[in-house]
Amino acid sequence: MKLVSLLALSIVLVVVCTTQLPAQPHITQGDVPAERGFRKVTLVQGLEHPWGLDWLPNGNILITERPGRLRLVREDQLVSDPIAGIPEVFDSGQGGLLDISLHPRFEENRRVYFTYAHGISRANRTRVASAVFKGDVLKNWRVVFEVIDAKSGSQHFGSRLVWMPDGTLLVSIGDGGNPPVRLDGDWIRKQAQNRRSHLGKILRLNADGTIPPDNPFFASADAEPAVWSYGHRNIQGLAYDPMRSIVWASEHGALGGDELNAVQAGKNYGWPAVTYSREYSDGSKISPLTSKAGMVDPIVVWITAIAPSGLAVYTGDRFPRWHGDLFAGGLKSQDIRRIDLDDTGRVIGQSALRIGQRVRDVRQGPDGFLYVITDESNGSLIRLEPASDKESPDAP
Numbered sequence: 001m002k003l004v005s006l007l008a009l010s011i012v013l014v015v016v017c018t019t020q021l022p023a024q025p026h027i028t029q030g031d032v033p034a035e036r037g038f039r040k041v042t043l044v045q046g047l048e049h050p051w052g053l054d055w056l057p058n059g060n061i062l063i064t065e066r067p068g069r070l071r072l073v074r075e076d077q078l079v080s081d082p083i084a085g086i087p088e089v090f091d092s093g094q095g096g097l098l099d100i101s102l103h104p105r106f107e108e109n110r111r112v113y114f115t116y117a118h119g120i121s122r123a124n125r126t127r128v129a130s131a132v133f134k135g136d137v138l139k140n141w142r143v144v145f146e147v148i149d150a151k152s153g154s155q156h157f158g159s160r161l162v163w164m165p166d167g168t169l170l171v172s173i174g175d176g177g178n179p180p181v182r183l184d185g186d187w188i189r190k191q192a193q194n195r196r197s198h199l200g201k202i203l204r205l206n207a208d209g210t211i212p213p214d215n216p217f218f219a220s221a222d223a224e225p226a227v228w229s230y231g232h233r234n235i236q237g238l239a240y241d242p243m244r245s246i247v248w249a250s251e252h253g254a255l256g257g258d259e260l261n262a263v264q265a266g267k268n269y270g271w272p273a274v275t276y277s278r279e280y281s282d283g284s285k286i287s288p289l290t291s292k293a294g295m296v297d298p299i300v301v302w303i304t305a306i307a308p309s310g311l312a313v314y315t316g317d318r319f320p321r322w323h324g325d326l327f328a329g330g331l332k333s334q335d336i337r338r339i340d341l342d343d344t345g346r347v348i349g350q351s352a353l354r355i356g357q358r359v360r361d362v363r364q365g366p367d368g369f370l371y372v373i374t375d376e377s378n379g380s381l382i383r384l385e386p387a388s389d390k391e392s393p394d395a396p
């Protein structure tokens with residue numbers, strides 16, 4: 001009898017322990033192994049700080065340039081004249097023309113969405129705009145949504161766009177900047193924990209800019225209804241994972257402590273109350289805490305900053321070994337991190353596709369290849385193609 005109850009108790013304990021143990025973040029410090037089996041094919045050069053890209057149904061590619069131009073790549077050639085119809089942007093520091101995304105039903109409505117920084121140095125904000133793309137020209141652009149908080153300086157605008165399967169649009173908004181940038185008498189970055197602010201959030205919108213009534217804080221008196229998740233510093237990689245129904249987001253830390261998160265509606269991702277990141281000014285800890293009840297731990301932490309920008313879930317068949325994995329671009333690391341995931345989204349390992357330029361965005365093309373744009377004054381569009389493991393990725 002005693003033995004049976006002891007056995008029962010130990011079974012209960014084992015079940016409780018294994019179900020309640022939080023998954024530990026996958027912590028990366030220093031270099032990771034180099035990935036092989038691909039070659040880099042530079043399609044286009046001479047792009048000025050390209051930021052985002054998307055494909056038209058005919059296979060042509062639209063690419064934003066941060067200073068405020070939209071470019072067209074037709075059959076792997078850059079069309080010389082920029083596309084007309086982009087509004088004036090706040091072209092300063094990290095601000096400018098940022099992401100671009102076609103509406104999921106583009107073939108019916110010809111609508112293109114883009115994000116940009118708007119305003120002047122002492123008062124600016126991220127906007128989402130939409131225009132009709134016809135005859136290789138943008139027409140009738142209009143502001144769909146803008147951040148309510150005006151900030152100063154030229155840091156942390158976000159702003160990636162991702163369409164959800166239900167037709168709503170996610171947009172990431174940065175926390176407003178590093179100290180000494182202030183708002184309401186305190187560091188502006190603390191707005192990431194203020195649900196009445198759009199700063200440091202992922203927002204969820206309808207395509208017309210109205211707010212979906214099933215947003216997590218829609219009926220909440222102490223929150224902006226557009227807020228979908230909060231406690232983010234500056235998300236510049238955002239992707240919907242159709243295999244696992246997960247929204248993945250990569251965000252910049254300050255000095256180290258970059259993160260990959262699996263983001264869910266209504267959750268708090270901690271910044272700046274909980275972080276592995278350190279102050280730029282003196283290297284001191286921004287918070288003594290790296291984890292806290294009520295706040296969600298990251299899936300991956302890069303102690304050594306990669307400065308993540310651009311994120312893709314690989315669902316194609318050109319690289320069978322990479323199927324189902326995440327590809328996170330790195331500005332500072334000048335590589336793309338392959339995050340090897342199992343079917344549930346658990347991290348198995350990490351490797352690096354060395355690019356040798358600041359990676360601003362990485363996306364899977366409709367042809368199943370991976371495409372990369374690089375954040376340089378003479379930036380490139382690069383296609384990654386399969387190659388033998390013995391071949392150098394830099395081979396012509």
Ligand SMILES: [Ca+2]
Nearest residue numbers: 259269270271
């Ligand atoms: Ca976090």
